[in-house]
Amino acid sequence: MRNFAAATTALLFLALTAGALPKVSRVGKYLYDENGNRFFIKGIAYQTQGTVISGPDNPLNQPSTFVDNLADETACLRDIPILQQLSVNSIRAYSANSSLNHDSCMQALSSAGIYVILDLTLPLNGSIDTTLPAWSTNILDQYLRTIDAFAKYDNVLAYNIGNEVITPSATQSAPFIVAAARDIRAYLNSISSSALVGYAAIDGPSSFVVNEANFLACSASAEIDLFGLNNYEWCGNASTTTYNTVNTEFANYGVAAYFSEFGSENCAPLTRVWTEVPVMFSEPMTNVWSGGMAFSYFSDISKGANFGMATVSADNTTIVTNADFANLAAMYKAVTFVATPAQGTAPTPTLPTCPKSNPPGWNASTTLPQTPDDAACGCLESALSCLFSPPTPNYMDLVGELIGVACGLVATAGGTCDDISSDGVAGTYGRLAMCDPTIKLSYVMSQYFELNHYVNVACSFDGNGTVNANAPTGILATAAASSCIPSATVFTPSAPPVLIPGTGAKSSSNSNSGSGNSPGGTTSSGMPAIIISRGLLTGMTAAVGCVIGGMIRTLCW
Numbered sequence: 001m002r003n004f005a006a007a008t009t010a011l012l013f014l015a016l017t018a019g020a021l022p023k024v025s026r027v028g029k030y031l032y033d034e035n036g037n038r039f040f041i042k043g044i045a046y047q048t049q050g051t052v053i054s055g056p057d058n059p060l061n062q063p064s065t066f067v068d069n070l071a072d073e074t075a076c077l078r079d080i081p082i083l084q085q086l087s088v089n090s091i092r093a094y095s096a097n098s099s100l101n102h103d104s105c106m107q108a109l110s111s112a113g114i115y116v117i118l119d120l121t122l123p124l125n126g127s128i129d130t131t132l133p134a135w136s137t138n139i140l141d142q143y144l145r146t147i148d149a150f151a152k153y154d155n156v157l158a159y160n161i162g163n164e165v166i167t168p169s170a171t172q173s174a175p176f177i178v179a180a181a182r183d184i185r186a187y188l189n190s191i192s193s194s195a196l197v198g199y200a201a202i203d204g205p206s207s208f209v210v211n212e213a214n215f216l217a218c219s220a221s222a223e224i225d226l227f228g229l230n231n232y233e234w235c236g237n238a239s240t241t242t243y244n245t246v247n248t249e250f251a252n253y254g255v256a257a258y259f260s261e262f263g264s265e266n267c268a269p270l271t272r273v274w275t276e277v278p279v280m281f282s283e284p285m286t287n288v289w290s291g292g293m294a295f296s297y298f299s300d301i302s303k304g305a306n307f308g309m310a311t312v313s314a315d316n317t318t319i320v321t322n323a324d325f326a327n328l329a330a331m332y333k334a335v336t337f338v339a340t341p342a343q344g345t346a347p348t349p350t351l352p353t354c355p356k357s358n359p360p361g362w363n364a365s366t367t368l369p370q371t372p373d374d375a376a377c378g379c380l381e382s383a384l385s386c387l388f389s390p391p392t393p394n395y396m397d398l399v400g401e402l403i404g405v406a407c408g409l410v411a412t413a414g415g416t417c418d419d420i421s422s423d424g425v426a427g428t429y430g431r432l433a434m435c436d437p438t439i440k441l442s443y444v445m446s447q448y449f450e451l452n453h454y455v456n457v458a459c460s461f462d463g464n465g466t467v468n469a470n471a472p473t474g475i476l477a478t479a480a481a482s483s484c485i486p487s488a489t490v491f492t493p494s495a496p497p498v499l500i501p502g503t504g505a506k507s508s509s510n511s512n513s514g515s516g517n518s519p520g521g522t523t524s525s526g527m528p529a530i531i532i533s534r535g536l537l538t539g540m541t542a543a544v545g546c547v548i549g550g551m552i553r554t555l556c557w
């Protein structure tokens, strides 16, 4: 066994070093490999569909669970020969669990010449939200953990920082996506990763798509490298003019673009013929686009159609492919990549101009939120008088609900939730908007507790809150925030705290913190050094609680 393990390790090492896939980088609007060849994405989505658990918490009926396909060695080794029948050079995976091992699958994909575009998002609360967006420590750290888990592989082509987050009817998340691109790019640079920063966009009216694409690419050093459009406009044996509009829209786009999903269902003929493939991989499309990801390898039922091309047997051991698969394989095999323009003659990159807020179809500020700062938020949390104590392991729904409840109560007592709120249309970001939702909730709970003169019941929230016995005496939550939270800063995030296995809790070391912005005067224990005397505190509290509070008189002394 010992020798076998050693041999395997040696082989893996050899393969990792000797057979490395060429790095792919973006030059202006095109992709090139390190040998100077123009690179196109000829790929397929490779993600088992999660289970949709319907309910009031899931209005969009999004998958609530996910399978980490890149951690499933057996399935991966089963599928790679089938992917090779398609002659793909890339796959797109939509979620990965950073605490699992991906060596075997990633290595085998690399050996098969297959790159991976990996979405950093997870179902439910593991993504920037469409309508209540925040770029906060929990999402940043999740993204960084996934990057850390994949940084050693040579075949990660790009990390997607979001999929269909910005929608035609809700564009306020756009500044948060750009902030994510900015911080993830800075992190990738800091670990010398050449992986591209991507985003996969929902299709929509021209005014929306163009503004969105430009918005995501217009801020130097926060621009994405790879704009993915989930494009399903080609249906069946469509006319070759089908893509004329989208070609015109992206003709002068400043960064690389591709179809992050394509392959419409329920068309005539019903079996997909993939006649878009030869169009996508020849001029004039290749002047604008860098290929696409056909949707989907695994069964994926959406809008009454199954987009899957491979059916897995009940015991997971064998695969049956369908006619869509055979047609796609024939089309993909016939593709020859266009070589032009040569890398040396690629047009000089020019980033687009940022769309102004409020043109038709666009409504987002170019003022970006700051880099989420774990250390500053942790400093604040340790000084709060009342802490959210999760009653169940899955508490993110409850946190959202309780923030609403607590903000309502604080408002009744004359306070506000401005510190934890943000507005991507106005470009205003509360100083705690970047913190983990549980810390935001504890902050609001603490304010309510203070406003009620620390009567224990005011920290209970029906058993969801606990008095923080370790909090320094006499510090108002707002004062702790002033002490701990630096004014909005942008910095290169560092590796996130390690997750303590099985608990979702974090170890205390190695947190993200802005360099040179150490929160005004912290003690060695991380506690804010501003201590307000109890007398002053109670005076202030009384003023807030009682002057405003004719209506909450019973809560006053």
Ligand SMILES: *[C@@H]1O[C@H](CO)[C@@H](O)[C@H](O)[C@H]1NC(C)=O
Pocket: 237, 268, 269, 273, 275
């Ligand atoms: C659709 O296109 C395929 C592939 O080019 C061709 O074989 C087929 O005859 C076409 N079918 C129709 C209904 O046009």
Ligand SMILES: *[C@@H]1O[C@H](CO)[C@@H](O)[C@H](O)[C@H]1NC(C)=O
Pocket: 048, 067, 314, 315, 316
């Ligand atoms: C088959 O694989 C899926 C994950 O893709 C897993 O959820 C399921 O339990 C497996 N079934 C069997 C019989 O191993």
Ligand SMILES: *[C@@H]1O[C@H](CO)[C@@H](O)[C@H](O)[C@H]1NC(C)=O
Pocket: 358, 359, 360, 361, 362, 363, 425
């Ligand atoms: C943009 O958002 C603001 C604030 O939410 C709203 O008042 C305005 O009508 C929106 N404009 C457009 C064009 O959507």
Ligand SMILES: *[C@@H]1O[C@H](CO)[C@@H](O)[C@H](O)[C@H]1NC(C)=O
Pocket: 057, 058, 124, 125, 396, 397, 398, 399, 400, 401, 437
């Ligand atoms: C988590 O997602 C659920 C479902 O969308 C939502 O109700 C809840 O408010 C979210 N929690 C937080 C803290 O954002």
Ligand SMILES: *[C@@H]1O[C@H](CO)[C@@H](O)[C@H](O)[C@H]1NC(C)=O
Pocket: 391, 398, 401, 402, 405, 461, 462, 463, 464
């Ligand atoms: C926490 O708050 C929720 C929502 O208000 C409530 O249903 C629940 O009973 C509270 N207590 C615990 C321990 O979950």
Ligand SMILES: *[C@@H]1O[C@H](CO)[C@@H](O)[C@H](O)[C@H]1NC(C)=O
Pocket: 097, 098, 099, 100, 122, 502
């Ligand atoms: C990741 O895998 C670990 C180990 O199986 C599990 O405890 C954890 O819940 C998983 N995380 C997610 C987000 O699914």
